Amino acid sequence: VAGEALRRSGFDPxxxxxxxxxxxxxxAAVGGPLLAAVGGIAVQVLADIIPSDDALREGAIFxxxxxxxxxxxxxxxxxxxxALRDGRELRLSDRVPTxxxxxxxxxxxxPAVVALLLFAQSEDPVRFLYLTMVPLTMVALRHGVTGAAIxxxxxxxxxxxxxxxxxxxxxxxSDLQALMGTTALLALTVGTVVSARMRTLRTxxxxxxxxxxxxxxxxxxxxxGTLRYLNPVGRALxxxxxxx
Numbered sequence: 416v417a418g419e420a421l422r423r424s425g426f427d428p429x430x431x432x433x434x435x436x437x438x439x440x441x442x443a444a445v446g447g448p449l450l451a452a453v454g455g456i457a458v459q460v461l462a463d464i465i466p467s468d469d470a471l472r473e474g475a476i477f478x479x480x481x482x483x484x485x486x487x488x489x490x491x492x493x494x495x496x497x498a499l500r501d502g503r504e505l506r507l508s509d510r511v512p513t514x515x516x517x518x519x520x521x522x523x524x525x526p527a528v529v530a531l532l533l534f535a536q537s538e539d540p541v542r543f544l545y546l547t548m549v550p551l552t553m554v555a556l557r558h559g560v561t562g563a564a565i566x567x568x569x570x571x572x573x574x575x576x577x578x579x580x581x582x583x584x585x586x587x588x589s590d591l592q593a594l595m596g597t598t599a600l601l602a603l604t605v606g607t608v609v610s611a612r613m614r615t616l617r618t619x620x621x622x623x624x625x626x627x628x629x630x631x632x633x634x635x636x637x638x639x640g641t642l643r644y645l646n647p648v649g650r651a652l653x654x655x656x657x658x659x
Contacts (some may be wrong), residue, residue: 416446428497430490430560431614436607443489444600448481479592486599487571490564509559509610511617523562526551527569534577541590544574548598555605559613563606567599 428433456474458467465473479554498505507519521523533543546569554562579589626633632649636642645655 416450419444420446428493430494430564430603430607430610432611433607436604439490439603440600444482444485444596447485448478448491453480476592479596483571483575483596483599484634485591486596487568488605490560490603491568494561494564506561507565509557509561509606509613509638510557511613511620512532513558513569519558519562522550522557523554523566526554527573530570530573530577534573534580541594543596545598547574551602552605555602556609558606559610560603560606561610563602567602570598571595 421438424438424442426442430436430439452474455477456465456470458483459473460467461656485499495501495505507513507516507523512521529543529550530547533546537543551563551566551570574595575592605631624647629646630648632646632652634645635644645653649655
């Protein structure tokens with residue numbers, strides 16, 4: 416149901432803009448888990464698996480767990496799937512030009528490595544796992560939504576595995592899941608804004624290159640007639656020189 420609602424909303428699976436991000440959060444990250452939690456808990460209550468008094472608490476845990484899964488797994492699947500569907504090259508980053516692939520991979524794996532070290536060194540890693548937001552945000556700023564989606568997936572996978580391997584009273588609570596969901600959505604938000612900005616700058620540069628190369632005079636002026644811009648052909652015709 417959530418997927419169909421997302422499709423009908425006009426959502427672009429490559430996360431082309433903030434509107435697509437908001438649709439994803441509303442229909443997929445929140446709407447889908449909410450429907451699943453209500454349905455799943457209702458079945459368990461009717462089957463006497465859980466008492467009705469615990470339905471709200473169990474439903475909240477159900478919801479947060481699904482939200483983490485959707486926020487961490489769905490974006491990279493959508494981004495890769497849209498690229499394959501449209502015949503576009505699969506990329507690790509939205510940044511152009513970018514570094515060698517192994518450098519990008521190292522940057523995108525860094526948040527997961529930080530989480531792994533925190534699990535290995537601390538008896539209560541939840542207190543420090545918020546530090547993974549720093550390298551994850553840096554990945555989003557440098558590589559856009561594609562890099563953020565890949566890095567978030569790796570980070571949440573490590574954090575989930577660490578929680579199972581090092582189960583404590585702290586990790587038994589939903590604190591870790593809430594942290595993972597918040598971190599993944601934050602990175603996705605930053606990455607979407609950065610990617611949209613990258614596309615805008617690339618489009619602006621392409622338009623500038625076309626105007627500079629056109630054989631026609633192109634210029635802009637203020638209302639008082641003051642010239643603000645002339646392309647090379649315009650400067651040559653008016654004999655203004657290349658720097659005028």
